[in-house]
Amino acid sequence: MNPRAQVVERLCSYELMCVAVKNLQEQIRWLKLHQEGLHAVRTDRVVVKCQPDRTEDRLLDNIEQRRKMEIALENTRRWLRITDRALQMLSKEERRILQKLYIRKTAGAVNELCQQLEMEKSSIYRKRDRALDKLALALYGVDSEK
Numbered sequence: 001m002n003p004r005a006q007v008v009e010r011l012c013s014y015e016l017m018c019v020a021v022k023n024l025q026e027q028i029r030w031l032k033l034h035q036e037g038l039h040a041v042r043t044d045r046v047v048v049k050c051q052p053d054r055t056e057d058r059l060l061d062n063i064e065q066r067r068k069m070e071i072a073l074e075n076t077r078r079w080l081r082i083t084d085r086a087l088q089m090l091s092k093e094e095r096r097i098l099q100k101l102y103i104r105k106t107a108g109a110v111n112e113l114c115q116q117l118e119m120e121k122s123s124i125y126r127k128r129d130r131a132l133d134k135l136a137l138a139l140y141g142v143d144s145e146k
Contacts, residue, residue: 002144003136003140003142003143003144004129004132004133004136004144005144006136006139007132007135007136007139007144008102010083010135010139011098011102011103011135012102014080014083014102014103015103017079017080017083017103018080020072020076021073021076021077024069024072024073024076025073028066028070028073029071031062031065031066031069031126032066033035034062035059035062035063035066040118061080082139083139085138086135086138086139087135089134089135089138090131090134090135093127094127094130094131094134095119096113096117097113097117097124097127097128097132098128098131098132098135099129100112100113101113101128106113110124110125132144137140
């Protein structure tokens with residue numbers, strides 16, 4: 001995959017990654033609450049040895065799920081920090097163009113940008129390409145023009 005295509009894919013995933021952070025945080029909180037409930041169940045009941053006790057298994061599963069989600073949360077936050085740092089290397093205009101075209105993609109984005117920035121479509125596309133090349137360099141250390 002060429003660097004410019006990687007950048008486009010990254011920009012298109014940006015908002016989903018932001019949502020993932022919020023969802024992972026909520027799921028981790030839910031698992032912690034669920035774990036507290038498992039502890040309570042274990043200490044509040046009379047042990048009857050008719051059936052095997054699955055509380056320990058559920059507790060271990062909960063801990064493992066939470067550990068995996070905490071790793072995913074940290075990786076997602078790192079991905080966002082790296083992307084944000086690279087985006088800061090662009091001018092406001094370049095960020096605006098990429099945001100409209102990829103991050104918060106909407107129908108008619110190019111025409112809207114033409115009106116807002118008082119530019120022709122060809123100028124918008126040239127600025128987009130330059131911004132994508134800058135991001136490729138900032139993110140991957142690769143000059144996509146070469």
